[in-house]
Amino acid sequence: MKKLALIGCGAIASEIVEAVNQGVIEAEITAFMDLAPEKCLRLQQLAPRARIARNIEELLETRPDLVVEAASQEAVRQYALRVVEAGVDLVVLSAGALLDKELLEKLNREAEQRGVHVYVPTGALAGLDAVRALRRAGIRRLLLRTVKPPKSLGVEVNEPRVLYRGPASEAVRLYPFNVNVAAALSLAAGMEAEVEIVADPRIERNTHIVIVESKASRLEIRVENVPSPRNPRTSLLAALSTIELLRRITRSGGVEVGS
Ligand SMILES: NC(=O)C1=CN([C@@H]2O[C@H](COP(=O)(O)OP(=O)(O)OC[C@H]3O[C@@H](n4cnc5c(N)ncnc54)[C@H](OP(=O)(O)O)[C@@H]3O)[C@@H](O)[C@H]2O)C=CC1
Ligand SMILES: O=C([O-])CC(=O)C(=O)O
Known part of the structure; x- marks a missing residue:
């Protein structure tokens, strides 16, 4: 064992x-x-x-x-x-x-x-096996849009607000407990993802939308995760x-x- x-x-x-x-x-x-x-x-x-x-x-x-x-x-x-x-x-x-x-x-x-x-691990995302595979076909575009309830992001807003737009490396530095998924995605793709982080008071789930464009496939993956009851920043997935x-x-x- x-x-x-x-x-x-x-x-x-x-x-x-x-x-x-x-x-x-x-x-x-x-x-x-x-x-x-x-x-x-x-x-x-x-x-x-x-x-x-x-x-x-x-x-x-x-x-x-x-x-x-x-x-x-x-x-x-x-x-x-x-x-x-x-x-x-x-x-x-x-x-x-x-x-x-x-x-x-x-x-x-x-x-x-x-x-x-x-x-x-694929963690709070899905489909990193396909992203890894598409590296061989050449990935043209790699995007992650993360939308979380404001309390998961440690902010208070009354309407949806874009908190960040930019490269994954800066996203994980500014939001170290919310977008490690951006790093997992970038590592799987072999290139840095463009990331958008949105606080949205209308939603209850930690939502990640991944878009990958390559010669072989276009992926659009949407994952709506229930937050962990122990830590709202972290998805149960x-x-x-x-x-x-x-x-x-x-x-x-x-x-x-x-x-
Ligand atoms: N890759 C992915 O898909 C995902 C990654 N994550 C990441 O996984 C990690 C764990 O998440 P989660 O279990 O929810 O976190 P929690 O905050 O629930 O637990 C982490 C624990 O580790 C402790 N800790 C922090 N730094 C150190 C250190 N240097 N040495 C020893 N202990 C330390 C924390 O202490 P203290 O509270 O005092 O800081 C805390 O008790 C986080 O970084 C999170 O962002 C989460 C979800 C998805
Ligand atoms: O669990 C999530 O939704 C994502 C997360 O916190 C992270 O990647 O650090």
């Missing part, structure tokens, strides 16, 4: 721990880590054999096969390279950090040298997508559909 350690004990981590307990993910959790260790205590009740790590070295001492980052872009900058250097696979939710070319190149080089996998990825990684064998 694979051993799993979690960085971040918030909304996504909570769903992952429940999925491990339900046997959906075939893994044992060895460690939790969070800026606020008390947040780990609640999760530790569901995984009593797991240790609460005070730093990344303590987390790695529990010898995980796989570390899941569900914390922040800062956590990726702090710990991702260390995890890969330790020969441990990594799942990155706060993908915005990977739009830093220097960090991405270092991670990629280390991971290739050590035979380590760094996974970026982000946790479900991560659970699905972990289920596939930890499964010993069998038929799997989709790439």
Whole structure:
């Protein structure tokens, strides 16, 4: 059985721990880590054999096969390279950090040298398999329009308001907890997406609209996500997508559909 350690004990981590307990993910959790260790205590009740790590070295001492980052872009900058250097696979939710070319190149080089996998889940989006495939046909245009209820974006507005229009790298810097999807999309496409972020008081769902134009296909993907009851900025689908990825990684064998 694979051993799993979690960085971040918030909304996504909570769903992952429940999925491990339900046997959906075939893994044992060895460690939790969070800026606020008390947040780990609640999760530790569901995984009593797991240790609460005070730093990344303590987390790695529990010898995980796989570390899941569900914390922040800062956590990726702090710990991702260390995890890969330790020969441990990594799942990155706060993908915005990977739009830093220097960090991405270092991670990629280390991971290739050590035979380590760094996974970026499709998260709150859909269709990144098709976006990856369309790279080969050449992508001409890549757009993401994210529309969220104002409270998800930390603003108060009475009518729809465009908060941002511009490249993905700047979007993830200005809205680090709302558009990591822009980074996942850009990484899948191999080019930077143009992003628009809108606060809309008329909607209740975190909505992402992706447009991809290429010689082979035109994609228009609209995802209307129920926010996580634990964190309105995060869509429930982000946790479900991560659970699905972990289920596939930890499964010993069998038929799997989709790439
Ligand atoms: N790729 C995708 O599709 C998606 C990505 N995300 C991203 O995933 C991440 C996790 O989301 P979610 O579970 O909802 O977040 P939560 O805020 O619910 O939980 C994150 C936890 O991690 C802690 N944390 C933050 N930075 C660090 C650090 N450097 N070291 C250790 N712990 C840290 C936070 O502490 P504190 O609260 O004190 O900061 C918090 O307790 C976020 O960055 C989010 O933006 C979310 C949805 C979709
Ligand atoms: O969950 C979402 O809708 C998207 C999100 O927060 C992110 O990409 O950081």
